[in-house]
Amino acid sequence: MNNIKDRFSIKDLEHLTGIKAHTIRIWEKRYNLLEPKRTETNIRYYDLASFQKLLNVSYLNNNGYKISKIATIETQKIPQLVREIATETNIESHAINAFKLSMLNFDQALFYKTYESLNKEMTFEDIFFNIFIPLLTEIGLLWQTDTITPAHEHFISSLIRQKVLISTEKIQSKxxxxxxxxxxxxxxxxxxxxxxxxxxxxxxxxxxxxxxxxxxxxxxxxxxxxxxxxxxxxxxxxxxxxxxxxxxxxxxxxxxxxxxxxxxxxxxxxxxxxxxxxxxxxxxxxxxxxxxxxxxxxxxxxx
CATH class of the missing domain: 3.40.50.280 (Cobalamin-binding domain)
Incomplete structure (x- = not known):
């Protein structure tokens, strides 16, 4: 059985990214930023690649890039540009997006990679306050709106719990x-x-x-x-x-x-x-x- 959530409605995308459905439709029609797919019964949906692209587009837009400019960037180059900006400016927003992807894809490797990158620049306390608390708040809302399942919530919470326990043990040892x-x-x-x-x-x-x-x-x-x-x-x-x-x-x-x-x-x-x-x-x-x-x-x- 495949537990990975790989189909999203436009409302799912709104809840996951914070971008209004109306705005997503405009970006889609005017700039061809997304390509929705259709089920056998002709119901529109978006795949995981579309979700990831929308997160990156939103990130660039929030960091000063106009949508018209983003639309001219080759799709495969967008993630690299996001990583470059994240190392210089808003690392918190980029990390939260990465943790969301980790949760949706049940991807432990992405969680650990993102956390280790943060840990090179921030204390554990700053990671918890600035990233984990906002992330958990968003996840609570996503669960309430049926955008994610309890399995997703438990997955990410369990990984965060591991990090709390590891840091706590280090303090207790001395x-x-x-x-x-x-x-x-x-x-x-x-x-x-x-x-x-x-x-x-x-x-x-x-x-x-x-x-x-x-x-x-x-x-x-x-x-x-x-x-x-x-x-x-x-x-x-x-x-x-x-x-x-x-x-x-x-x-x-x-x-x-x-x-x-x-x-x-x-x-x-x-x-x-x-x-x-x-x-x-x-x-x-x-x-x-x-x-x-x-x-x-x-x-x-x-x-």
Whole structure:
């Protein structure tokens, strides 16, 4: 069975590239930039080569090339021109496009090649903030619009997870702790989206703090045991799909009642489910962060 997605509707191209379908049609008719194919039942579609070309055309257009000029460039020379510009200017956009192609084609070699190229110019932290986070945000939208399958999302997430783990292990191998403060990271019941929490774990360790990563689907009552081992604890959790909005405030209140009875125990939370909550409703020792970067800045302030 061939799992590679090799046929795209014009709506797929719009979602994948950010270029409006109307604009794609104009580029196609006026400049012959794309050549749609047809199924046996006469339905128009675009192949993987068309998608890749559109990404490159969009990249050149965003870097100052007029569409009329791009249309005069031989098709086989366009990728080389994109690579030349990417080495001088907007490497992030080029890398995100390469990772999208890797995902759509289940191409691990392209992922590793793109990552290694980035790693020569950027720190892992910059790669995660400037490339992986925007990429994952786009992938979430692509999944919601049925442009990609869950298999695509899991493929790219798994490869990013590998890179987080490798970088985390490098930090742990030479770490010394700067204080008695301990961070305990976990996800609530039925929450399985741990990539963001894994990177927070990486950042906590990088800033010299002890971190205990518990992972997915941990009941609140299971956290009580940690208080027998550590006195100065900050619990950290990431709410992507759980708790549901109607249960969110009750969850935080229960956490406060069971865990946050002492002043040296706090709870830091982030994730899109918090968009449903007014910060004024938060218990005293619960603090919400809008982004991973905001939480990281707090670590830097306390460093």
């Amino acid at each position: 770490q010394t702790f700067k204080s008695e403060k301990t961070f305990v990271l976990y996800l609530p019941d039925n929450e399985i989206h741990e990539l963001g929490l894994m990177f927070i774990n990486h950042e906590i360790l990088r800033h010299g703090y002890r971190s205990i990563f518990l992972g997915q689907s941990i009941p609140i009552t299971s956290l009580l045991e940690l208080k027998n081992y550590y006195e100065d604890i900050i619990f950290v959790s990431y709410f992507t799909i759980k708790p549901e909005k109607e249960n969110l405030l009750n969850y935080l209140t229960e956490f406060d009642d069971l865990i946050l009875k002492t002043s040296n125990t706090k709870f830091w939370v982030l994730g899109r489910m918090l968009n449903e909550l007014d910060n004024d409703q938060l218990p005293k020792n619960v603090r919400a962060f809008s982004t991973i970067k905001a939480l990281t800045k707090e670590l830097e302030i306390n460093a």
